[in-house]
Amino acid sequence: MSTLAPLVLLLPLAGFLVNALFGRLLPRRVVAWVGAGSVGASFLVVLAIFGQVLGGQRLDQTYWSWWATGDFSVPFNLYIDPLSTLMMLVITGVGFLIHAYSIGYMADDPGYSRFFAEMNLFVLSMLLLVTSGNFVWLIVGWAGVGLCSYLLIGFWYERTSAVLAARKAFVMNVIGDVGMVFGAFVIFLNLRALDYGTIFARLHQLPRGGTVITAICLLLLVGAIAKSAQLPLHTWLPDAMEGPTPVSALIHAATMVTAGVYLVARMHLLYDWAPTAAAAVAVIGAVTAFFAATIGTVQVDIKRILAYSTMSQIGYMFLAVGIGAYAAGMFHFMTHAFFKALLFLAAGNVIHAFRDDQDIRHMGFLRRGLPITFWTFLIGTLSISGAPLLAGFWSKDEIIRSALTGTNTLTVALGVLALITAGLTAFYMFRLFFTAFGWEWLAHDERHLHEAVRVQTVPVMVLAAFSVIGGYFAVGSFLNPVFGEARQIGAGTQIGIGLVAVVTALAGFLLAYQLYARRPALAPAIQARLRPVHTLLWRKYFVDELYDRIFVRPGYALGAFLSGVFEPRVLDGLATGVVSFVQLVAGDWRAWETGRVRRYALWTLGGAGVIAGYFAWVLLVARSAP
Amino acid sequence: MGVPAYYFLWLSGVLFTLGAIGVLIRRNPLVIFMCIELMLNAVNLAFAAISRYLNSLDGVAFAFLVITVSAAEVVVGIAIIVQVYRAGRAMDVDEMDLMKE
Amino acid sequence: MAVAFAVLAAWLLVTGIGVVASRRPIYNALFLVANMLGLAVVFLILNAQFLFAAQIIVYAGAVMVLFVFIIALLNPESDVTVGRSRSEWLLGGLSGAVFAALLIVLLANRDLGGRPGPFTPEVINHAGNVQSTGTALYTTFLLPVEVTSVLLLVAAVGAVYLAMRKPR
Numbered sequence: 001m002s003t004l005a006p007l008v009l010l011l012p013l014a015g016f017l018v019n020a021l022f023g024r025l026l027p028r029r030v031v032a033w034v035g036a037g038s039v040g041a042s043f044l045v046v047l048a049i050f051g052q053v054l055g056g057q058r059l060d061q062t063y064w065s066w067w068a069t070g071d072f073s074v075p076f077n078l079y080i081d082p083l084s085t086l087m088m089l090v091i092t093g094v095g096f097l098i099h100a101y102s103i104g105y106m107a108d109d110p111g112y113s114r115f116f117a118e119m120n121l122f123v124l125s126m127l128l129l130v131t132s133g134n135f136v137w138l139i140v141g142w143a144g145v146g147l148c149s150y151l152l153i154g155f156w157y158e159r160t161s162a163v164l165a166a167r168k169a170f171v172m173n174v175i176g177d178v179g180m181v182f183g184a185f186v187i188f189l190n191l192r193a194l195d196y197g198t199i200f201a202r203l204h205q206l207p208r209g210g211t212v213i214t215a216i217c218l219l220l221l222v223g224a225i226a227k228s229a230q231l232p233l234h235t236w237l238p239d240a241m242e243g244p245t246p247v248s249a250l251i252h253a254a255t256m257v258t259a260g261v262y263l264v265a266r267m268h269l270l271y272d273w274a275p276t277a278a279a280a281v282a283v284i285g286a287v288t289a290f291f292a293a294t295i296g297t298v299q300v301d302i303k304r305i306l307a308y309s310t311m312s313q314i315g316y317m318f319l320a321v322g323i324g325a326y327a328a329g330m331f332h333f334m335t336h337a338f339f340k341a342l343l344f345l346a347a348g349n350v351i352h353a354f355r356d357d358q359d360i361r362h363m364g365f366l367r368r369g370l371p372i373t374f375w376t377f378l379i380g381t382l383s384i385s386g387a388p389l390l391a392g393f394w395s396k397d398e399i400i401r402s403a404l405t406g407t408n409t410l411t412v413a414l415g416v417l418a419l420i421t422a423g424l425t426a427f428y429m430f431r432l433f434f435t436a437f438g439w440e441w442l443a444h445d446e447r448h449l450h451e452a453v454r455v456q457t458v459p460v461m462v463l464a465a466f467s468v469i470g471g472y473f474a475v476g477s478f479l480n481p482v483f484g485e486a487r488q489i490g491a492g493t494q495i496g497i498g499l500v501a502v503v504t505a506l507a508g509f510l511l512a513y514q515l516y517a518r519r520p521a522l523a524p525a526i527q528a529r530l531r532p533v534h535t536l537l538w539r540k541y542f543v544d545e546l547y548d549r550i551f552v553r554p555g556y557a558l559g560a561f562l563s564g565v566f567e568p569r570v571l572d573g574l575a576t577g578v579v580s581f582v583q584l585v586a587g588d589w590r591a592w593e594t595g596r597v598r599r600y601a602l603w604t605l606g607g608a609g610v611i612a613g614y615f616a617w618v619l620l621v622a623r624s625a626p
Numbered sequence: 627m628g629v630p631a632y633y634f635l636w637l638s639g640v641l642f643t644l645g646a647i648g649v650l651i652r653r654n655p656l657v658i659f660m661c662i663e664l665m666l667n668a669v670n671l672a673f674a675a676i677s678r679y680l681n682s683l684d685g686v687a688f689a690f691l692v693i694t695v696s697a698a699e700v701v702v703g704i705a706i707i708v709q710v711y712r713a714g715r716a717m718d719v720d721e722m723d724l725m726k727e
Numbered sequence: 728m729a730v731a732f733a734v735l736a737a738w739l740l741v742t743g744i745g746v747v748a749s750r751r752p753i754y755n756a757l758f759l760v761a762n763m764l765g766l767a768v769v770f771l772i773l774n775a776q777f778l779f780a781a782q783i784i785v786y787a788g789a790v791m792v793l794f795v796f797i798i799a800l801l802n803p804e805s806d807v808t809v810g811r812s813r814s815e816w817l818l819g820g821l822s823g824a825v826f827a828a829l830l831i832v833l834l835a836n837r838d839l840g841g842r843p844g845p846f847t848p849e850v851i852n853h854a855g856n857v858q859s860t861g862t863a864l865y866t867t868f869l870l871p872v873e874v875t876s877v878l879l880l881v882a883a884v885g886a887v888y889l890a891m892r893k894p895r
Contacts, residue, residue, distance in 0.1 A: 598649070598650060598653070601649050601650055602650055602822060605646055605649075605650065605822055605826060606822065608826070609822070609825060609826045609829055612826070612829040612830060613829050616829055616832040619832070620832070629728060629729055629732045633732065633736075634769075634773075636831065637736050637739065637740075639827070639830035639831060640740065640743075640827065640830075641739060641740075641743050642830065643823055643826050643827040643830060644740075644743045644744060644746070644747050644823075645743070645746075645747070646822075646823055646826060647747060647822075647823035648746065648747035650822065650823065651747070652747075654752055656752050656755075656794070656797065656798060656801075657752055657755050659794070660746055660755050660756060660759045660794065661746060661747060663759060663786075663790070664743060664746050664747075664759065664762065667762065667763060667766050667786075670766070670778070670782075671766060671769060674769070674770055674773045674775045674778055675773055677773070677775065678773040678774055678775065678848070680842070680843050680844055681843045681844045681845060681846045681847045681848075681850075682843075682844035682846055683844075683846050683851070683859055683860060683862075683863040683867075684844075684863065684867065684868075686775045686777065686778055686860055686863070687860060687863045687864045687867070687868045688868070688871075689775075689778055690777070690778060690781055690860070690864065691868065691871050691872070691875055693781055693782065693785050693786055694785075694875045694878075694879065695875060695878060696786075696790070697785060697786075697789065697790050697879075697882075698875075698878050698879050698881075698882035698883075699882070700790050700793065700794070701793070701882050701883065701885075701886045702882050702885050702886055702889070704793060704794075704797055704886075705885070705886040705889035705890050706889060707797070707801075708797065708800075708801070708889075708890065709889055709890070709892065711801050
């Protein structure tokens with residue numbers, strides 16, 4: 001395995017280099033093959049590794065020593081265990097499907113090679129993030145995905161809105177990065193190590209639940225929150241939908257935004273040791289899940305709805321890892337990757353068909369024109385809503401179950417919140433489906449919409465298949481070596497909670513059906529009645545406005561002050577001041593250079609006199625001393 | 627040797643000072659040169675005296691070298707002064723300020 | 728011996744003052760020649776016969792002759808120094824006096840301080856004064872001698888070059 005592991009990283013790296021350096025010169029087919037092929041090849045290698053890991057193999061291998069001074073050494077080492085393998089499978093597997101889809105979706109775009117290069121770079125960074133065996137390279141991968149997110153959100157850089165969104169995403173990410181890095185600092189200060197093996201081994205030196213470990217976990221949490229778009233660092237995700245749809249699917253649904261979940265899961269020993277921080281994780285997750293779901297109920301842009309949905313589902317994952325149900329969280333990560341990528345890609349097909357109009361109110365009646373997209377999107381919606389026996393049902397249910405059977409009241413309360421959110425999820429997803437795709441079976445369609453090309457529909461179908469059967473992958477037992485045996489819950493409780501979840505989801509579905517399929521006129525009426533509530537949700541609880549007031553405007557003011565006042569006056573003043581001072585002194589001293597020989601001679605003599613005087617004085621002193 | 631050594635040294639010092647004053651006071655470059663020669667001679671005197679009183683040949687040899695060097699210096703200096711004269715400039719050291727700044 | 732020294736000292740002082748204080752440059756030159764000749768005799772007293780010869784031949788004979796020729800050629804006017812401002816006289820005189828005082832104090836040190844060498848006058852005279860000086864020059868002082876010879880070459884070339892240029 002030790003040779004396979006770096007190969008996983010090298011393949012996307014090669015793809016990136018080829019497309020970045022030569023992409024413009026190569027024909028489109030080659031770019032596509034290289035771009036998608038590198039990820040596909042990487043997936044095959046990961047499959048091989050997966051086979052080995054199933055057989056019990058692990059890896060914690062140092063490949064080269066990057067930096068070693070004194071007792072601080074940062075090697076480049078890779079850490080392969082079931083957790084990282086799961087991540088790699090999703091990243092490369094789903095990633096490959098999305099890359100293949102992009103071949104069709106981005107076909108008309110002039111920045112074709114740039115797109116694939118940046119996507120490959122992203123895959124590389126994400127893989128590095130999950131396979132790294134120490135904090136330094138984790139942070140490198142972390143920053144790398146942040147960079148690629150920025151590049152890809154702002155892919156269509158002539159669009160002001162895209163550029164602003166990219167900048168917003170990046171700034172928020174950096175805030176998180178600061179927290180992460182400080183967390184790493186504190187770890188190093190206390191445990192004198194940055195590689196996972198040593199950190200885990202020395203963890204118990206710190207007092208359980210003490211300030212240090214809580215601080216570490218909270219700082220890391222800041223990074224996770226920013227990267228995973230949880231409250232309060234969530235505002236960048238909806239805006240990130242400015243990027244091309246494949247980007248939204250890969251980065252802002254399946255992988256990068258789950259990096260925060262991965263972080264907590266990887267550091268589960270630390271979070272087990274700092275219950276307060278873990279509780280914070282869970283609370284933030286559950287609250288975000290609810291919060292995002294409520295906003296999603298009133299949005300009208302298809303991608304934004306999906307973005308809030310992502311935020312909400314990741315909240316579920318955070319809830320899971322916060323209460324200690326790590327395997328459940330990772331299970332939901334996997335199923336979410338399947339159906340969310342599916343939903344985004346299918347949405348991409350729809351957007352393409354409507355020539356980049358993303359407003360769902362303009363859509364409808366899509367069954368005839370886009371049949372494949374229609375049915376696959378339906379499958380995705382069912383899965384995410386927790387329809388029984390589909391993948392989403394199994395994973396979401398496991399989380400809710402873990403929460404409701406928790407040992408303290410907080411956990412149970414969060415479980416209830418999660419349950420309510422499940423109902424909301426079903427509601428807004430079906431609202432989306434009914435509004436955008438329509439339910440009339442027999443209506444005529446005059447718009448002549450056509451389905452997308454094969455390279456775009458096949459990946460969608462594959463993902464749909466996984467959204468159905470993904471629930472049967474034994475993720476839990478696969479991850480047992482990492483997280484330990486899951487808590488056993490009685491069969492009766494399992495069924496009971498499952499039923500409650502299904503009923504809640506059904507309620508959401510029925511509500512959406514009534515409002516949007518059967519009696520469409522009802523919705524605007526309710527909206528008018530609940531206008532203040534609607535406004536609150538429509539404006540996303542005014543969080544953006546709040547941040548603008550607190551952070552953005554003062555930031556701009558500071559920038560203006562620094563560039564307008566401080567720099568010209570103080571800094572330049574300092575520089576010119578030095579120059580003036582030197583000129584002043586030099587002007588005075590220039591008077592010495594008279595060119596008059598006798599003046600020089602006088603000074604020479606004077607100097608000689610001083611020397612003579614010194615010797616004379618020495619002599620006198622020597623003389624007088626006995 | 628009835629004369630104490632330091633008499634010679636005092637004499638040397640006085641001559642040196644005379645020459646120094648001359649360098650400072652006079653303005654004709656040729657005269658300044660001659661005062662410089664006076665200073666060098668004074669130094670030679672000191673060398674010879676010390677050489678004699680310390681039973682050494684070093685002073686004498688070095689004095690000889692001083693003579694040589696001063697001869698070379700005089701040659702070049704005179705050449706410069708002649709050029710200055712031929713250029714029509716005044717024979718005044720204060721006017722020769724081309725090395726200014 | 729003491730008498731000789733007294734006389735020579737007086738001669739040197741008088742001619743020295745003459746060098747510094749004369750009005751016309753030609754008098755300066757002549758005073759300097761006299762000074763050098765006096766110095767040569769002092770060298771004799773100090774048992775430096777070679778230096779005596781060198782002083783007369785090189786210094787008084789070549790260098791001063793050069794000076795006299797140039798003065799005759801250029802015929803510079805008498806120095807207008809005497810009409811100079813008070814401050815210049817004052818400055819020069821003051822610094823000179825200070826310097827002289829310093830020197831005197833320095834030289835008030837009665838003992839020479841150095842370590843006596845082996846070359847007493849008897850030894851030197853036995854081996855021959857010129858021979859001894861020559862040996863010293865070409866053994867201990869070989870490097871300075873060679874460098875000085877290069878210096879002379881440079882000076883000669885330089886003087887010729889300078890003289891060749893058209894004056895600006």
